[in-house]
Amino acid sequence: MELIRIIISVLIPPIGAFLKVGLSLQFFINLLLTICGYFPGLVHVIWLLARKK
Incomplete structure (x- = not known):
């Protein structure tokens, strides 16, 4: 799931957020x-993705 989130974030940042x-x-x-x-x-x-929470 994390890899998919990264790919989507690069293509469309608001969706990744x-x-x-x-x-x-x-x-x-x-x-x-x-x-x-x-x-x-x-x-x-x-x-946002790199931040630990």
Whole structure:
């Protein structure tokens, strides 16, 4: 499941954020960052995936 989450996160960062945190503030932050540009959303979702929780 983790490999699929990583692949989806690279292709569509908001979906990867949703799979990790659900409909939380972090998802909406990622959505906004992705709308502003693909790269900021990608960096944010990588941070979400790497973070231990």
